[in-house]
Amino acid sequence: MQRRTSKRESSGRVTNEDLGIVDALAQLSFLVWGTVAKKAAEHDLSMIQTRLLGVLRDREPSMNQLATLLALDKSSVTGLVDRAERRGLVTRTVSTEDRRAFRVALTDNGRALVAGVADEFRKEVDIMLTDLSEAERSELSSLASRVVRASAARMGVDLPAAQPL
Amino acid sequence: MQRRTSKRESSGRVTNEDLGIVDALAQLSFLVWGTVAKKAAEHDLSMIQTRLLGVLRDREPSMNQLATLLALDKSSVTGLVDRAERRGLVTRTVSTEDRRAFRVALTDNGRALVAGVADEFRKEVDIMLTDLSEAERSELSSLASRVVRASAARMGVDLPAAQPL
DNA sequence: TATTGTTATACTCTATAACTATA
DNA sequence: TATAGTTATAGAGTATAACAATA
Numbered sequence: 001m002q003r004r005t006s007k008r009e010s011s012g013r014v015t016n017e018d019l020g021i022v023d024a025l026a027q028l029s030f031l032v033w034g035t036v037a038k039k040a041a042e043h044d045l046s047m048i049q050t051r052l053l054g055v056l057r058d059r060e061p062s063m064n065q066l067a068t069l070l071a072l073d074k075s076s077v078t079g080l081v082d083r084a085e086r087r088g089l090v091t092r093t094v095s096t097e098d099r100r101a102f103r104v105a106l107t108d109n110g111r112a113l114v115a116g117v118a119d120e121f122r123k124e125v126d127i128m129l130t131d132l133s134e135a136e137r138s139e140l141s142s143l144a145s146r147v148v149r150a151s152a153a154r155m156g157v158d159l160p161a162a163q164p165l
Numbered sequence: 166m167q168r169r170t171s172k173r174e175s176s177g178r179v180t181n182e183d184l185g186i187v188d189a190l191a192q193l194s195f196l197v198w199g200t201v202a203k204k205a206a207e208h209d210l211s212m213i214q215t216r217l218l219g220v221l222r223d224r225e226p227s228m229n230q231l232a233t234l235l236a237l238d239k240s241s242v243t244g245l246v247d248r249a250e251r252r253g254l255v256t257r258t259v260s261t262e263d264r265r266a267f268r269v270a271l272t273d274n275g276r277a278l279v280a281g282v283a284d285e286f287r288k289e290v291d292i293m294l295t296d297l298s299e300a301e302r303s304e305l306s307s308l309a310s311r312v313v314r315a316s317a318a319r320m321g322v323d324l325p326a327a328q329p330l
Numbered sequence: 331t332a333t334t335g336t337t338a339t340a341c342t343c344t345a346t347a348a349c350t351a352t353a
Numbered sequence: 354t355a356t357a358g359t360t361a362t363a364g365a366g367t368a369t370a371a372c373a374a375t376a
Contacts, residue, residue: 016314021302022290024309029197031316032190048366063335076367078336083365100334100375125187131315136308137186143297143305144189149181150296151196211342228358241344243359248342265352265357333376342367349360 031128039120043113048072052080053089053106053114060105062095089113196293204285208278213237217245218254218279221271227260228267254278 019027033047040050048070055061055069063081067074081104084090089110095101106114129137184192198212205215213235220226220234228246232239246269249255254275260266271279294302 016311018303018307019310019313021294021306021309022287024306024313025193025197025290026201026286027313028190028309029194029201031313032194033198036191036194046365064333072366073368074335075337075369079366095334098334098376102335121191122187125190127319128312128316129186131311132308138183139304140308140312141186141189142183143301143308144186144193145184146181146296147293147305148184148189148192148196151293154292213343229356237343238345239358240346240360244343260357263353263357267358331376334374335372336374337372338370340368342365344365345363347361349358351357351359353354353356 032125035124035128036117036121039117039124042120043117045113045117048080049084049089050114050117052084053110054118056090056104056106057111057114060103062101062103064101066104084110197290200289200293201282201286204282204289207285208282210278210282213245214249214254215279215282217249218271218275219283221255221269222276222279225268225270228269231269249275 018024036050037047040047045053051070052066055066059065059069061069063077064074066072066081067077070077070080072080081090081092085092088107091105091107092102093105095103129140132140183189201215202212205212210218216235217231220231224230224234226234228242229239231237231246232242235242235245237245246255246257250257253272256270256272257267258270260268294305297305
């Protein structure tokens with residue numbers, strides 16, 4: 001009788017033991033996070049720069065709103081946007097309603113760059129999931145979605161339009 | 166007939182739609198990663214300091230091995246360990262075999278600190294999963310474990326003893 | 331007065347290159 | 354010569370506090 005969770009106890013290093021929900025989630029997160037970071041780094045983007053470009057895909061927020069979206073102090077956002085602007089990835093435009101405020105927006109270059117990273121990430125996820133059947137992927141997707149949505153609701157956060165990054 | 170995936174299409178903000186496997190995994194990762202970071206920050210630990218303490222729980226590596234384990238340059242590890250040592254969380258001991266090398270180890274304070282963070286993280290995961298049944302948690306745990314193990318095998322990495330952080 | 335954003339400052343984190351001490 | 358680790362240097366990323374301009 002073939003065990004589903006194969007294993008080589010002594011001297012072996014390959015196992016398929018369940019890690020337990022806590023470890024499994026922690027390690028899965030590091031794996032996914034690391035994958036995004038790696039793909040971003042290949043384009044000279046840090047995680048925070050990538051997240052900046054990510055949130056700008058469907059928004060043109062003020063510096064203050066950006067600080068909220070990224071959970072950073074407004075002074076940190078100044079430098080973050082400075083560096084992105086210097087690279088030609090985003091622009092600051094003075095707001096028409098409030099002359100104190102800016103609207104930060106993606107340039108065409110910035111948009112192309114973040115689209116590229118997101119696309120490469122999608123491919124990596126595909127590789128990551130090769131061992132799962134279609135049904136299992138659906139199951140994982142559904143469970144993960146529910147956890148994410150429940151947490152977002154619990155924190156009173158509006159989950160952004162579905163998109164990685 | 167009650168839809169399982171409830172939703173308020175127009176004007177609403179609460180939905181339970183499936184995010185799709187890519188977005189679900191990305192957002193779940195940000196959620197879990199953010200949870201660890203938040204708990205760590207409450208103890209004045211950065212993510213990398215937390216990971217440092219984490220890997221030291223069952224090892225006393227050299228600086229070089231630490232660089233490999235954390236995927237950092239050795240010069241980065243110098244500063245990292247400096248700051249942890251200054252806080253009394255780790256110690257450097259000259260190796261008996263090679264007088265050029267150190268063995269880095271957790272102090273009792275360091276061990277207690279990382280245990281505390283790991284424990285608080287466990288509690289947060291529990292909250293995160295309140296909406297799932299026992300069977301669903303098992304399913305999620307199993308699927309996540311398989312993905313993690315498969316990726317580790319694919320990268321030729323020995324998955325560390327099961328432990329978050 | 332309150333808010334938006336920047337500046338000054340300080341510290342963590344990171345890598346590259348050059349260096350010291352040991353092997 | 355080669356390896357273990359540090360130092361010097363430079364830059365990103367972060368927060369706090371003080372500031373300028375506008376509301």
